[in-house]
Structure formats: C-alpha cells, structure tokens
Amino acid sequence: MHTSWKAIASTVLLAAATAVVPSSPATAVTTSRVDVDVRAGLATVGDVAVGVNHAIWDSQLGTPAVADLLGDAGVTMLRYPGGSYADIYHWRDHTAPGGYVAPNTDFDTFMAGARRTGAEPMIIANYGTGTAQEAADWVRYANITKDYDVEHWTIGNENYGNGHYGSAWEADDHADKSPREYATTLIAYADAMKAVDPDIKIGAVLTMPGNWPDNIVGAGDQGSWNQEVLTRAGSVIDFVDVHWYPGGATPAETLTKPAQITDAVHLLRGQLRDFAGDTTGRIGISMTETNVEVGRNTQPGALFLADVYSGLLAQGVFTVHWWNTHNGLGTVSEVAGHTDYGDYGLLSSGNCNADSTVCQPPLNTPFAPYHALSLVGDLARPGARFIAAGSDNDKITAHAVRRANGDVALLLINKDPDAAQSVSLNYHGFTPAAGTPTVSTYTNGAETIVTGATGSATTQTLAPYSISLLTLHPNQVTTTPPAPRKPTATVTDRGATISWPAGAAGLKYEVYRQNGGAAELLGETTATTLTVGNLQPGHRYTVNVVARDTAGRLSAPSPPLTFTTATPAAAGCTVKFRDVNDWGNGYVGQVDITNNTTAAVGNWTLTFDWPTGWQTLSSGWNATWTQTARTVRVVGDGSLAAGATTSTGFVGNYSGPNVLPTVFTLNGTVCTSA
Incomplete structure (x- = not known):
C-alpha cells in the first residue's frame, strides 16, 4: 500500500x-524475570x-x-x-x-x-x-x-x-x-x-x-x-x-x-x-x-x-x-x-x-x-521451533526457539527508552551449559550489531531500547523420544478430555497448559487420554503433550492445540451477544437475555469481561451500563419474567482485534451463550 x-x-x-551517536548508558537498573519453557511448543x-x-x-x-x-x-x-x-x-x-x-x-x-x-x-x-x-x-x-x-x-x-x-x-x-x-x-x-x-x-x-x-x-x-x-x-x-x-x-x-x-x-x-x-x-x-x-x-x-x-x-x-x-x-x-x-x-x-x-x-x-x-x-532459522517465553515486566518482551541441535536461542527486547534492565532468566525442561553465552545486541543509535560473550545463562543486563539475542547450549545432548503428534480435545464448560495418538511402548505422557513462559502441568498418564477439570467456562487454552521414557528423558512438545471451553449447556439463563453494525473501530452491540427458569428474575444484573484491554464501553440503552477496569455491568430496569427475553444494546469501541465476550453471569449464574 x-x-x-x-x-x-x-x-x-x-x-x-x-x-550516529550511541546512547549513553542509563544508570537506573530494574530487575525483571523471564521464563523460557521448552515443554510448551509453538510453531516451527x-x-x-x-x-x-x-x-x-x-x-x-x-x-x-x-x-x-x-x-x-x-x-x-x-x-x-x-x-x-x-x-x-x-x-x-x-x-x-x-x-x-x-x-x-x-x-x-x-x-x-x-x-x-x-x-x-x-x-x-x-x-x-x-x-x-x-x-x-x-x-x-x-x-x-x-x-x-x-x-x-x-x-x-x-x-x-x-x-x-x-x-x-x-x-x-x-x-x-x-x-x-x-x-x-x-x-x-x-x-x-x-x-x-x-x-x-x-x-x-x-x-x-x-x-x-x-x-x-x-x-x-x-x-x-x-x-x-x-x-x-x-x-x-x-x-x-x-x-x-x-x-x-x-x-x-x-x-x-x-x-x-x-x-x-x-x-x-x-x-x-x-x-x-x-x-x-x-x-x-x-x-x-x-x-x-x-x-x-x-x-x-x-x-x-x-x-x-x-x-x-x-x-x-x-x-x-x-x-x-x-x-x-x-x-x-x-x-x-x-x-x-x-x-x-x-x-x-x-x-x-x-x-x-x-x-x-x-x-x-x-x-x-x-x-x-x-x-x-538468526533467531528464526528454518527448522527452529518457537517455544514459550514470557516476562513479568511489560517493558521486556521475550521470544525463544529450540533448534534442531538442542540449542535454545532467546530474543530479549527492552522497550524502555531510558532504563537498563537486569534480567533473571529461568528455564523449564532445559538446563543450559555452564559458561558465558554468546550475545548479539543492537542498541539505540548503533551502526551495527555487536556480538560477544557476556553475562551468564541466568542473568543478563539489557541496555535501554535494545534487542539482544542469546544462544544457549544444552548442558548435555541426549537422545529423546519422538514428540507426540497433535492432540485433540472434547470440551465441556468446566473441563476437557485431551487425546493424542500413541507413541512407543513404555512412555509416560505429560500435558502442559501454556501460561506465559512457564507452562502449567495439567496432568500425566501412561494412557493417551487425559481428562482435565476445574477449567473456566468460555476460556481459551493452549496445551502441549510431551512424552517421557523410562530413563526420564523428555521429548519435544507436540504441536500446540488451542481450544475454548463451552458455557453451561442448560443454565438458568441464555445470552446472545451480537455485533450488529460495525465501522472498523467501534460497533453497535445487541444483547438478548432469556430467563430459562420458571420464576421471574427481579432486579437483574448481567456482568461480563472484555477479553482484551483495548475494548471499551461507550454508551448503552434499555438498561444501565457501566464499566470498571475490564468488567461491564448491565443493570435492568425491572424484573425478567419466567421464559421471557429482554434486549439491551450498547456502543463499544476497540483499537485492536475485537474478540467478543462469550461468558455472561446473570445475578451470579453463568449463562448459556447462544
């Protein structure tokens, strides 16, 4: 264009x-945590x-x-x-x-x-x-x-x-x-x-x-x-x-x-x-x-x-x-x-x-x-596999790959124009070799990338407004089981049954939920199916399956599976949320609320959360609409009769992908989403 x-x-x-004059080094240094998890695989x-x-x-x-x-x-x-x-x-x-x-x-x-x-x-x-x-x-x-x-x-x-x-x-x-x-x-x-x-x-x-x-x-x-x-x-x-x-x-x-x-x-x-x-x-x-x-x-x-x-x-x-x-x-x-x-x-x-x-x-x-x-x-060489990486500081972004030779390459971006960042690096499913890693860094105003051995595998200092690429060798290279193939999932509102094709005999499987740079173990089994409970309705999850052999060696992760849990199949209320007129950064929304019970619901209040931080409420009608942080409350003007449906509407704004909400609570009851 x-x-x-x-x-x-x-x-x-x-x-x-x-x-081009390089930036002067900053004196203030903030410590941040970065996690890298080789058990949580993304795209190759x-x-x-x-x-x-x-x-x-x-x-x-x-x-x-x-x-x-x-x-x-x-x-x-x-x-x-x-x-x-x-x-x-x-x-x-x-x-x-x-x-x-x-x-x-x-x-x-x-x-x-x-x-x-x-x-x-x-x-x-x-x-x-x-x-x-x-x-x-x-x-x-x-x-x-x-x-x-x-x-x-x-x-x-x-x-x-x-x-x-x-x-x-x-x-x-x-x-x-x-x-x-x-x-x-x-x-x-x-x-x-x-x-x-x-x-x-x-x-x-x-x-x-x-x-x-x-x-x-x-x-x-x-x-x-x-x-x-x-x-x-x-x-x-x-x-x-x-x-x-x-x-x-x-x-x-x-x-x-x-x-x-x-x-x-x-x-x-x-x-x-x-x-x-x-x-x-x-x-x-x-x-x-x-x-x-x-x-x-x-x-x-x-x-x-x-x-x-x-x-x-x-x-x-x-x-x-x-x-x-x-x-x-x-x-x-x-x-x-x-x-x-x-x-x-x-x-x-x-x-x-x-x-x-x-x-x-x-x-x-x-x-x-x-x-x-x-x-x-250098990071995204053909054949490398992206793995989960995350930071506890919104000024620091981390991306990582696992290469075919077992190396982990970690890209660290310091978005703070003024302050250096001391970063604590934490690894999951991977032990880096001892010694000083090779680091390639591009700093604000520099004419070229500078490469050398600096810091350690667990601690790095990032210059203000800089990009650093670390190459980390594994502590030891061993033969590992083949990665499991991509899993599938059957979901309910509170759980999921995750299945995958069988590998070699004698393997134990571990299922991890991606969660920033440190994956969460959902369960382990010697079978090829795992049922997971205590999930949130209408929530998006990404999981990987890894195999562990009798010697304790861990495979690479399966391809990622992303699924969204359902809402209750037969709740006391049903909510239909629609974008009925969109203009590219805002829209008119309509919300239809049905009372599925045999008794009237008086003084009803509907609540939901915007899925992202770039979505906001502008105004609403046929109810009282308010927003606090990402939570929206819709308070009705009267009771909702048994079996009846009421409609209310609003104007919403967005400055990024408009992910529509799917989970609604009416007077404390999680509704079925239509």
Whole structure:
C-alpha cells in the first residue's frame, strides 16, 4: 500500500552521511524475570519465514549489493512487484500505467536478485487491471519457460481498498467492487493458473482482524470482506494474505501493538474455520506488509519489527514481510534521540528533500529495522521451533526457539527508552551449559550489531531500547523420544478430555497448559487420554503433550492445540451477544437475555469481561451500563419474567482485534451463550 516511487525516482547519490551517536548508558537498573519453557511448543519456522518487499519503482531492486544485504539478514522470501503497484502492473511488457517503473526491475531481474539472496519469490498477480489469462501466462513463463518454480501467487494487493467501503487507493477496473466479485474472479484466476501448474499455491487477500475494514458489511453484501471471500472462494485457495499497520501516536503506544498478535491470529483462524470450513489448518496465513508510523528508521521501528516478526511466526504465520526494501524520504523528525527520515524502507534511498536541506545517509545504508531483521533472521532459522517465553515486566518482551541441535536461542527486547534492565532468566525442561553465552545486541543509535560473550545463562543486563539475542547450549545432548503428534480435545464448560495418538511402548505422557513462559502441568498418564477439570467456562487454552521414557528423558512438545471451553449447556439463563453494525473501530452491540427458569428474575444484573484491554464501553440503552477496569455491568430496569427475553444494546469501541465476550453471569449464574 505504502508506495513512494517519486522519492525513489529522484534518488541522488550525493546524500550527506549522518553521524550516529550511541546512547549513553542509563544508570537506573530494574530487575525483571523471564521464563523460557521448552515443554510448551509453538510453531516451527518454515523455509520462507523472513520476508521483505521489492517494488518495481526501486532502481536498486535485484542489484548485487541489495541482494547480499538481504541475504546477510537471513531473508528467505521476497515479494514482487510491490504493494498497490501490483494492481496496475503488466509483466509481459513491464509497464504500470499511471505509475513509475525504474529501469532493470523486470521479473527476470527480480528472480536473479532473489536467487542471489537465497530467497523464494512471492508474486502478486494483477487483479485490479489484469486478467486471469495474463496471470496464467505469467505462471507459464515463470515455471514452464524459465523453470523458476515460483510456488506462491497472491491474487491482488489490498483489493478491499477499491472504494467499496468508501476509501479508494487500489486500482480496480471491475464494475462490481464487492468482495463477491473479488471471490468470483479469484476462482477464475486460480483455475487458469493451476491449469498451467497445479503445484502452485494461490493466496486470497483478506484484512487483518482489528484493522479496517474488518467486520464492516458493505452495501449489498451479506457479510464482511473476509466472510464473503472465504465463504465463496475458500475451497480453491491455499493461503490468505493480510497486512498490518497498527499505528500508534507515540513510540510507546506503537510498541504495545504486538501484544495484539495472538488474538488477531486466533480470530483469523476462526474465520478460516467458520467461513472456509478449514478445520485442519490447510489454509496458511501470510503477513506481507507491516511497518510503523512513528520511528520507521530509528529504534522504535527496530523494536517493533523484532517483536512482530517473532510473534507472528510463533503463531504459525508462514511468512512475514517488512514494507519495504527502499521507499524514500518522508517527514523528517527526531525519534529516540536520532534522526528519523520517515522512510518505510529498510535501507536508505540516499535522496534529499526538495531544497536539499535534509539528505538521507548514503544509498543502501541500513536503517535500524534492518539490524533487527538480521537478529530475527538468526533467531528464526528454518527448522527452529518457537517455544514459550514470557516476562513479568511489560517493558521486556521475550521470544525463544529450540533448534534442531538442542540449542535454545532467546530474543530479549527492552522497550524502555531510558532504563537498563537486569534480567533473571529461568528455564523449564532445559538446563543450559555452564559458561558465558554468546550475545548479539543492537542498541539505540548503533551502526551495527555487536556480538560477544557476556553475562551468564541466568542473568543478563539489557541496555535501554535494545534487542539482544542469546544462544544457549544444552548442558548435555541426549537422545529423546519422538514428540507426540497433535492432540485433540472434547470440551465441556468446566473441563476437557485431551487425546493424542500413541507413541512407543513404555512412555509416560505429560500435558502442559501454556501460561506465559512457564507452562502449567495439567496432568500425566501412561494412557493417551487425559481428562482435565476445574477449567473456566468460555476460556481459551493452549496445551502441549510431551512424552517421557523410562530413563526420564523428555521429548519435544507436540504441536500446540488451542481450544475454548463451552458455557453451561442448560443454565438458568441464555445470552446472545451480537455485533450488529460495525465501522472498523467501534460497533453497535445487541444483547438478548432469556430467563430459562420458571420464576421471574427481579432486579437483574448481567456482568461480563472484555477479553482484551483495548475494548471499551461507550454508551448503552434499555438498561444501565457501566464499566470498571475490564468488567461491564448491565443493570435492568425491572424484573425478567419466567421464559421471557429482554434486549439491551450498547456502543463499544476497540483499537485492536475485537474478540467478543462469550461468558455472561446473570445475578451470579453463568449463562448459556447462544
């Protein structure tokens, strides 16, 4: 979406170098606790996890210097031909009517650069002004004529931005701008392209939960963009493609946004299940654009990148891409004590403003997010498995992986711009080797990453506004039982029966609930089923199963299973909660309350909790609505007769994924949720 071809086109190579002065060390040190648990497994890193965008208006696309910089950072996927330009780009003659195309940025040049980088391509087929035949011909040229073996093809860029919802930045020549038309045409593209090469994967454009126009129902539509596309075209797609620009008015606010990732991905997977019938995880998720609005070239952007890439990959998003490799000079400001050029690029474009009073560093100078990307590339090596990591300090974020050789790599992000943090590191199911670990650190204003042996496996000091990657070897390497396969669960309102396929004879199984960085043991058994009680109604749980052999050796964890407990099947009350009119950051909600008993309920009070901290109550009617912290109380104006239903409504606000509440209590009784 964020294109700046004019800035790129006017790039000059006489840019003045900008001095970078490292931040002075802080004197205040706060002690924080970080836990890492190898028994709590998340997603495994695939071969295309770390991605970046390339754009045809960037004259540096595919050059050896840029390809090598991206390769050094561990980039394994490159997206082409660049954001919204994809919907005006015609690959045969390498033109983009209405836009600028730099010399030497054609498809073959891109592929040469991608191969030098060691990255797989992701190609955006032109939906807005192209045809299914044009896309099929591109597949034929790429995979039959040139034998490039391009696997991932997305149909369009941000096609919900075609004016159907009021905002129009994406080119779209179709008379019908609806998601219904997009889905119909996407099917035609998929059929034509897979007729050429049935092994390719087709991606559909969706919107990220919590981002506009998520949940908005357009004129003439039966559902939101995501619902319409998935319902109609879910059977023909192999992955969905989303973008995420979460905003934030300040660096501090921006750096709170990665906390939304788990809920956003959970909601998106729910949409895949509910609307596309994907109960097995067949449909993958790619995040091919993300960036910040404050501190794009300085440390806030770097901290955000490290947190977001790690968080998304841990949740099973198969590739994450920064927007962009180069983008050009924007609004210049000072952020975190250093010059920020307002440039969405990882690398400097080397250009100046109109009167040359402000110039970027020399062409291809890495900005701060590039160094964060390099640390992520080292953390998220293909084959590594993300494991649970958590901190007791909201200024410290931790991400960890277990590598195939048994090493644990731990990424620590200090989001405090002023104070260093002394961190106590605690491990569960893993004993690090004695000695000083290798630590790679990127600090505020630094020109490069510094690597050396420092601290210990149990104590580290993190500089203000820094990213540190620790590599920890195990105390000993032993042969362990194979990891159990993914479990399943049958749930009630207060419990769950968790089952998994049997492994070798003589194993004992342990079931762990993920709980920050220290998993909670729910139970152990020699069978392949465990029934767990004392769970909360309507609560989301993620569990892993590990196997222990007779020698006490522990396997790697099973793939994670996330389930939500039910509400009571036959309670004295039933509550139906609905979002009836949504505008992207707020909505009108309706709550229907039914008294299932044979006696009237007088002076009734309904209570529920918002599932997240970014949801609030604005106003309500047909009852008295109040909110304290995350708890909402709805007090009725009279009694509720036996068997009767009453309706009340409210306006709610949200600034992240809108996870609707599912657990309601009427005068102390947990209700059935309809």
